[in-house]
Amino acid sequence: MKPSRVAWMKVLVILCIGSFMSMYSGRSLAVNCSTGSTTVAFGNVDVVPSSTNYASTYSATSANIPVTCGNSLFDLVGNYKVSVCVNISGGSLSSRQMSGTPSTNKLNYNLYADSAHTTIWGAYPGSPTAVAVPSNFAYTNIAIFGGSSGPNNVPVYGFLQASANSSAIAGAYTDASLTATLSWNYTYSAIFSPGTPDSCTLGPSNSGFAGGSGSSSAFSLTATATVTNDCAVSATTINFGGAVGVLTSPVTNTGTITANCTNTATYTIALDKGTSTSGSIADRRMQAAGGSQVHYELYTTSGYATIWGDGTGGSSTAGGTGAGSSQSYTVYGRIPAQTSPAPGSYSDTITVTVTY
Numbered sequence: 001m002k003p004s005r006v007a008w009m010k011v012l013v014i015l016c017i018g019s020f021m022s023m024y025s026g027r028s029l030a031v032n033c034s035t036g037s038t039t040v041a042f043g044n045v046d047v048v049p050s051s052t053n054y055a056s057t058y059s060a061t062s063a064n065i066p067v068t069c070g071n072s073l074f075d076l077v078g079n080y081k082v083s084v085c086v087n088i089s090g091g092s093l094s095s096r097q098m099s100g101t102p103s104t105n106k107l108n109y110n111l112y113a114d115s116a117h118t119t120i121w122g123a124y125p126g127s128p129t130a131v132a133v134p135s136n137f138a139y140t141n142i143a144i145f146g147g148s149s150g151p152n153n154v155p156v157y158g159f160l161q162a163s164a165n166s167s168a169i170a171g172a173y174t175d176a177s178l179t180a181t182l183s184w185n186y187t188y189s190a191i192f193s194p195g196t197p198d199s200c201t202l203g204p205s206n207s208g209f210a211g212g213s214g215s216s217s218a219f220s221l222t223a224t225a226t227v228t229n230d231c232a233v234s235a236t237t238i239n240f241g242g243a244v245g246v247l248t249s250p251v252t253n254t255g256t257i258t259a260n261c262t263n264t265a266t267y268t269i270a271l272d273k274g275t276s277t278s279g280s281i282a283d284r285r286m287q288a289a290g291g292s293q294v295h296y297e298l299y300t301t302s303g304y305a306t307i308w309g310d311g312t313g314g315s316s317t318a319g320g321t322g323a324g325s326s327q328s329y330t331v332y333g334r335i336p337a338q339t340s341p342a343p344g345s346y347s348d349t350i351t352v353t354v355t356y
Contacts, residue, residue: 033069042225068150078190085132085200087123090178098173109160117159166324180221185214231261251335261322267356268319270310274348281309286346
């Protein structure tokens with residue numbers, strides 16, 4: 001009777017193991033990867049090169065895309081490796097665009113995989129210059145309640161060049177046309193470190209129970225920017241000459257003020273009285289090292305009728321509407337006939353103020 005009892009016990013153990021395995025038979029591994037909505041925000045952007053607010057001619061930003069990969073309830077306990085691609089498509093990969101109001105207003109920009117802005121971010125299979133960005137995660141599911149890895153931050157870099165957006169007007173811009181997806185492949189091992197999964201750049205694959213499988217999911221990715229009004233201004237010297245002699249008749253010459261202001265922004269250009277002692281907008285003066293002075297004036301037209309100043313004391317300002325490119329204004333200088341001062345070099349410094 002004893003041998004029969006031992007044989008029955010062995011059968012019972014075998015049956016129990018069979019029941020344990022049947023609990024998972026027919027189940028597929030279910031690694032899922034996900035992320036929340038992500039915004040690549042440039043903030044305030046200046047599209048006027050060499051303007052006063054920005055020392056550089058571009059704006060750059062970055063954002064983190066938080067990716068989490070994990071198992072569902074009752075998935076197999078063990079080790080997982082995941083190859084995840086963050087794919088971004090939509091628009092022209094050579095230069096993506098945000099839209100303003102109205103939607104015909106565009107702002108060119110792009111998204112890159114590196115902070116040097118050399119690799120444009122695209123989607124698999126993509127082209128040689130537009131690639132997906134793979135990231136590899138590993139984690140262990142230690143209980144039937146599931147396991148996960150993350151969030152793992154995948155950085156994306158935005159770059160916007162001022163010279164490529166000179167016609168942009170001030171306002172808010174958004175690109176909501178981006179198509180963003182995660183695609184992944186994974187491997188599994190109950191005890192040991194699993195093998196390397198198929199690259200996510202190959203697209204989701206299915207290598208069977210032991211090898212794992214792959215899938216994809218979509219997420220929201222948006223780029224935003226606000227173009228601000230700004231102006232860059234420069235001026236040339238008005239040189240009345242190095243050998244004027246006596247001032248028994250008027251002496252004239254011209255200079256140029258160049259303004260580059262944001263497209264459609266209205267602006268005015270004002271000139272102050274200068275730095276010489278006792279000078280005023282109505283009576284500007286050049287001064288020599290010894291204190292001697294020469295009276296002169298600056299005008300908006302060649303008729304020398306309207307003094308170019310700040311709008312006070314009968315003076316006027318100049319200005320216009322920005323076009324996103326350089327606009328030049330001639331400054332007409334005139335030294336009236338007057339008693340000639342002592343020989344010497346005379347000068348004055350005028351501050352140009354652009355208001356917009």
